[in-house]
Amino acid sequence: MSKLMKLHLKVWRQKNTESAGNFEDYKVDASPDMSFLEMFDVLNEQLIETGKEPVAFDHDCREGICGMCSMVIDGRPHGPKQGVTTCQLHMRSFNDGDTITVEPWRANGFPVIKDLTVNRSAFDRIIASGGFISTNAGNAVDANSILVPKEIADEAFEAATCIGCGACVSACKNASAMLFVGAKVTQLSMLPQGKPERQSRVVAMVNQMDAEGFGACTNTGACAAECPKQIPLSVIATLNREYISAKMNGK
Amino acid sequence: MKLFSFLFTSSIGRKVLMAVTGLSLVAFLLVHCGINACIFFNDSGKTFNAAAEFMAHNWLIRTAEVGLFGGLLIHIIQGLSLSLSNQTKRKEKYRASAGDANSKWYSRSMGILGSLLLIFLVMHLKHFWVVSRFTDAIQETKGSTLFDEMIIVFTDPLPVIIYVIGCLSLAYHLLHGFQSAFQSLGINHPVYTPIIKSVGNAFSLIVPLVFAAMPIAMHLGWIK
Ligand code: HEM
Ligand code: SF4
Ligand code: FES
Numbered sequence: 001m002s003k004l005m006k007l008h009l010k011v012w013r014q015k016n017t018e019s020a021g022n023f024e025d026y027k028v029d030a031s032p033d034m035s036f037l038e039m040f041d042v043l044n045e046q047l048i049e050t051g052k053e054p055v056a057f058d059h060d061c062r063e064g065i066c067g068m069c070s071m072v073i074d075g076r077p078h079g080p081k082q083g084v085t086t087c088q089l090h091m092r093s094f095n096d097g098d099t100i101t102v103e104p105w106r107a108n109g110f111p112v113i114k115d116l117t118v119n120r121s122a123f124d125r126i127i128a129s130g131g132f133i134s135t136n137a138g139n140a141v142d143a144n145s146i147l148v149p150k151e152i153a154d155e156a157f158e159a160a161t162c163i164g165c166g167a168c169v170s171a172c173k174n175a176s177a178m179l180f181v182g183a184k185v186t187q188l189s190m191l192p193q194g195k196p197e198r199q200s201r202v203v204a205m206v207n208q209m210d211a212e213g214f215g216a217c218t219n220t221g222a223c224a225a226e227c228p229k230q231i232p233l234s235v236i237a238t239l240n241r242e243y244i245s246a247k248m249n250g251k
Numbered sequence: 252m253k254l255f256s257f258l259f260t261s262s263i264g265r266k267v268l269m270a271v272t273g274l275s276l277v278a279f280l281l282v283h284c285g286i287n288a289c290i291f292f293n294d295s296g297k298t299f300n301a302a303a304e305f306m307a308h309n310w311l312i313r314t315a316e317v318g319l320f321g322g323l324l325i326h327i328i329q330g331l332s333l334s335l336s337n338q339t340k341r342k343e344k345y346r347a348s349a350g351d352a353n354s355k356w357y358s359r360s361m362g363i364l365g366s367l368l369l370i371f372l373v374m375h376l377k378h379f380w381v382v383s384r385f386t387d388a389i390q391e392t393k394g395s396t397l398f399d400e401m402i403i404v405f406t407d408p409l410p411v412i413i414y415v416i417g418c419l420s421l422a423y424h425l426l427h428g429f430q431s432a433f434q435s436l437g438i439n440h441p442v443y444t445p446i447i448k449s450v451g452n453a454f455s456l457i458v459p460l461v462f463a464a465m466p467i468a469m470h471l472g473w474i475k
Contacts, residue, residue: 012346023346072345072347074347074349075345075347075348075349075350075352076349076352076353080352101346101347103345103346103347106341106343106344106345107340107341108339108340108341108342109340112343171353173337173341173350173354173359174337174338174340174341175340175341176262176337176340178262178263206261206262206263207261209262210261210262213340214262214340215262215336215337215340215341216262216263216265216266216333216336216337217262217263217266217435218266218337218358218359218361218431219358219427219430219431219434219435220353220354220355220358220359220427221353221354221358222350222353222354225352225353225354226353233434233439234439236434236439237434237437237438237439238437238439239263239437240263240266240267240434240435240436240437241436241437241438242437243261243263243264244263244267244436244437247254247257247264248254250254
């Protein structure tokens with residue numbers, strides 16, 4: 001086993017949505033082979049053993065697909081590495097003796113529930129407002145009955161890899177959710193199955209996004225740089241294009 | 252009217268209006284820069300005065316000027332109100348932030364750069380536009396021209412410094428704004444976007460440089 005690293009953590013502790021919250025300092029010895037969340041498991045065991053309240057943090061899959069592990073590490077959502085989630089981040093990305101600051105996602109649209117756990121149901125409401133297709137129930141249709149050109153399928157698939165983690169909102173200085181909404185709108189409006197609701201969808205989703213208290217995009221590119229799935233900034237251009245054309249059609 | 256109300260109410264619509272007004276300002280700047288650069292002929296402002304004279308009396312240009320002012324006003328008001336509104340979207344700020352890790356400082360400072368530009372613009376309009384349109388300081392009958400006015404204004408070092416700061420703000424404002432405007436309008440293309448970015452970078456470098464050279468050259472007496 002590799003040598004343990006001595007780390008100094010500054011972790012955001014907040015009792016509930018209303019309370020103020022502050023940093024607590026902790027010392028943890030972690031293996032360089034641990035994931036960031038495993039390091040937090042070690043921390044929590046220490047806390048439990050000494051009779052203290054463990055740090056609340058979200059996680060589920062621990063393999064980069066559920067989008068739950070929302071942590072801002074030294075000012076960067078999902079930490080210093082590109083294209084990975086917090087659960088996929090290894091302690092070898094840090095150095096022995098480092099001080100690491102860990103905060104929750106911060107945005108009006110994502111209120112803190114406790115410690116590092118935030119409420120991201122705003123994304124669910126955006127999806128519910130239009131992020132779906134309508135289809136007839138009944139027997140499953142043959143998959144090849146609707147033909148999709150390869151380039152379209154690829155582009156839609158790239159957008160569909162968004163895991164709804166919210167790192168884009170967390171990274172954006174305006175707490176804008178446009179990379180997320182752009183990814184969903186791109187995915188659905190490119191595919192033939194998504195065409196019927198194409199225009200009403202984009203307007204409904206943008207309205208909901210604005211109502212949830214997310215900011216407007218100023219094209220700084222921070223979202224795409226921090227997105228663990230590397231969703232490109234071009235999905236926001238697609239979102240803008242879809243929205244403008246829907247508006248011009250009086251939607 | 253309802254068709255266009257989204258330009259003032261929705262997040263995307265407001266950005267679209269910023270982009271359209273921003274790009275019309277870019278077009279104006281190109282013309283403005285070209286005409287003013289006539290002073291570099293160093294012919295005591297002969298070519299420049301002739302061009303300025305044409306611009307002042309051509310009805311098409313005068314009509315465009317009204318549109319330009321409207322656009323500028325919308326750009327300023329919308330820009331400031333959008334910046335302020337965006338700042339309220341994260342009430343609880345990050346204690347540790349690493350903005351430089353994922354974006355350029357000037358892309359995050361458009362409101363401040365724009366405000367610096369606004370300070371410059373107020374002074375600039377007072378120097379030349381107000382003087383030439385609303386006072387009788389510049390009259391050919393009196394043998395005084397816009398060129399003479401430039402010479403007078405730029406003898407004083409203070410306006411020269413403020414103009415250079417204005418040009419620097421413009422350079423950074425455009426370095427982000429030029430390409431950003433196309434993205435806001437939904438234009439992002441594997442072939443055209445790199446071209447747009449290169450043109451934008453060149454524009455943001457050359458135009459402010461040429462503009463900044465004017466007060467400096469006049470102050471130092473290179474142009475008479
Ligand atoms: C007078 C003061 C000005 C103020 C207060 C101002 C403010 C702003 C603000 C706040 C933005 C939005 C930033 C963003 O979306 O990232 C912006 C964008 C922009 N501005 Fe200005 N600006 C001013 C003057 C100008 C001038 C003189 C020009 C052009 C020559 C210009 C060109 C642009 C462009 C092209 C954009 C990009 C639009 C977009 O991102 O969609 N601005 N401005
Ligand atoms: S676009 Fe990227 S950062 Fe934003 S929610 Fe989707 S996966 Fe997360
Ligand atoms: S825990 Fe599922 S993506 Fe990190």
